[in-house]
Each structure stands twice: as structure tokens, then as C-alpha cells.
Amino acid sequence: MPDPAPSAAPFDRADLRAAFGRFATGVTVVTTCTKAGAPAGFTANSFTSVSLDPPLLLVCIGTTSRNLALFRDGEGFAVNILAADQTDLAGRFASRGDRDRFAEVPWQAGLTGSPLLEGCAAVFDCTRHEVVAAGDHLILVGRITALRRSPRPGLIFADGRYTRPAADPALRAGAILHRAGKVLLLAGRDGGYRLPLSAPQDSTGAAIAALETDLAGAGPARVAWDSPYAIFDSADGLTRNFFFHGELAAGSDLPEGAVMVAPEALPTLAVADPGARAMLRRYAEEIGARRFGLYVDTAGPHGAVLPLTVPRSAPFQPEDIVQ
Numbered sequence: 001m002p003d004p005a006p007s008a009a010p011f012d013r014a015d016l017r018a019a020f021g022r023f024a025t026g027v028t029v030v031t032t033c034t035k036a037g038a039p040a041g042f043t044a045n046s047f048t049s050v051s052l053d054p055p056l057l058l059v060c061i062g063t064t065s066r067n068l069a070l071f072r073d074g075e076g077f078a079v080n081i082l083a084a085d086q087t088d089l090a091g092r093f094a095s096r097g098d099r100d101r102f103a104e105v106p107w108q109a110g111l112t113g114s115p116l117l118e119g120c121a122a123v124f125d126c127t128r129h130e131v132v133a134a135g136d137h138l139i140l141v142g143r144i145t146a147l148r149r150s151p152r153p154g155l156i157f158a159d160g161r162y163t164r165p166a167a168d169p170a171l172r173a174g175a176i177l178h179r180a181g182k183v184l185l186l187a188g189r190d191g192g193y194r195l196p197l198s199a200p201q202d203s204t205g206a207a208i209a210a211l212e213t214d215l216a217g218a219g220p221a222r223v224a225w226d227s228p229y230a231i232f233d234s235a236d237g238l239t240r241n242f243f244f245h246g247e248l249a250a251g252s253d254l255p256e257g258a259v260m261v262a263p264e265a266l267p268t269l270a271v272a273d274p275g276a277r278a279m280l281r282r283y284a285e286e287i288g289a290r291r292f293g294l295y296v297d298t299a300g301p302h303g304a305v306l307p308l309t310v311p312r313s314a315p316f317q318p319e320d321i322v323q
């Protein structure tokens, strides 16, 4: 169905605001100070970068703001780009009451005295370059005299709500390794057992290298990889796990505390991680027919096991997986 025809002006105020809100922005606290050096500031999402040479930015201030004259006539102002964990500052600097917005907020004065707030994603200290009247706002154009940026992700404001940038899940590589019909399990911290699994990494290659470290003792060269076995996200969405199936070469050293377990004992083994328990139960069923599937998460509550048709003569190399 085609989109409806756009509504013509004049607009319902709430409609206009909601349509503006479809544009996701960062959130800033714009600050300046009085001649006596008292700090002032307000929350603004109307920030826009303007020019690289000269370095210019803009922010819009409502003409009803109690701080209008300070920003319009002041020597300069600072734009503090809030970090994802600074929603409290966003609320505090937009509050209507007479509360001191700067109470217990650590800051230092910039070139013209504007407060530069601590813990922000970035900070721009500006001198006033130009002020342009635009409807019920003034456009404050600032010339950037100093900047500071941090690796902290910025806070996001969209559709009237604060969110944080979605982080890519960290990657963990794990293994189900068999030898002479038995499966390798490592000693878990809780006195039970666990499957070999890398610490979280930010690339597939790093995860596989870390898995090989977890297997140290068996040694990476002593594993013939067969096929991927499971791909699933942790319940909190912060890590993505790739498990591979492979054969441990005869005579490989086992990592310390490792045991080789017969398939029929796998379903009742003390394994703390529910994902690993599910894989071991499935493995115990599949080993009889030597037909293994690939578990993948699906949109629903239960994932799916896809049949694999990788011939045994073409061993799968985990390094082949491209992120």
C-alpha cells in the first residue's frame, strides 16, 4: 500500500514534534556562565555539526528559555555530548524547577568560563560566532576553540526516549571434541564440567585463537574439525557463541582436569551452562546415527537444528567462517 499523502500545514504541534522525533539524535548539555562566573546550562538535542574549516557547530535555544539572554549575549558556550550512562544529566538540565542544575556535577571552566562537564562522550568549547533568529528559537553558531572526546558511547534520543547504541555482541568459540567415541569435557569452576569455550572476543579469529588457548594441552594442531555445531546468542544478547564439532587426534595431551565421557553419560553429567547441557543431550542422540545438525537461534523461543550435509572427506575449518 502506498504511503498516505503528507498532511499540509498548519500542523498539530504534537504531530510536528512526533515527526521531528523520528530523527534519532544525540543529547547535549549546552553550558555558559554569567559575568560573575555562575554556571548555566540546558539540555538540547538540536546540536548539529556545521563546518570543519572554520570549525563551527550550532545548537538552537528556545526563545522562552530563562537563559536566553546569557547565551545570546555571552562570549561563548560549550556543547557537552552526553555519554550513554548520563541520562540523569539529560533530565536534570531539562528540569523546570529552581533546583541548582550543577549541584554535585563535576566540571571545569573552558576558555570563556563555560562549564565542560566530566564523563561526556565529547565536549566542544566555543566562542559565539553568530546568532540567527529562527521562529521560536535562536540558532547559536559557535566557533570551536577546544574539544575533548572519549571512547564512551554517546546517549541517543529517538521518538521521545533515551536509548544507548546497540553494541555488537562479543564472540565466543566453543568445541565438542570426540576421540574414540568419547567427548572431551573440561573441569568447571563449580566442581562440575564444561565444554571448551573461549573468553569473549571482538572477532571470530580472536575467538578461535582463544578457544585453542582453552584447549592448550590438546594443542590446536591435534584437532580435525568436522562441522559447526551450534550458533546462539547468550540470554542477555551480549555474546554470540559458535560451537564446532571435531575429532581430537589419538595421543593428544588432555588439558588439565579434562575427562573423556561416553555419550550415554553426557545427559546426566553435572554441567552448569544450560546451552552446553542442551548440546550434550543432542550430541548423545546424534552420535548413534553419526548425523549431526547445526543448532541456530530462531525468532521464537526455541531454536532450530538444521541438517548438515558436509561430507566427512571435506573437514570444516573454523577459520573459514567469515564474520
Ligand SMILES: Cc1cc2nc3c(=O)[nH]c(=O)nc-3n(C[C@H](O)[C@H](O)[C@H](O)COP(=O)(O)O)c2cc1C
Pocket (backbone or CB within 6 Å): 027, 041, 042, 043, 044, 045, 046, 047, 060, 061, 062, 064, 065, 066, 067, 090, 093, 094, 095, 096, 157
Ligand atoms: C532531550 C531533550 C532535548 C531538548 N532539546 C532542546 C533544544 O534543542 N533547545 C532548547 O531550547 N530546549 C531543548 N530542550 C528543552 C530544554 O532542556 C528545557 O526546556 C530547558 O532546559 C528549560 O529550562 P530553561 O528555561 O532554564 O532553559 C530539550 C529537552 C530535552 C529533554
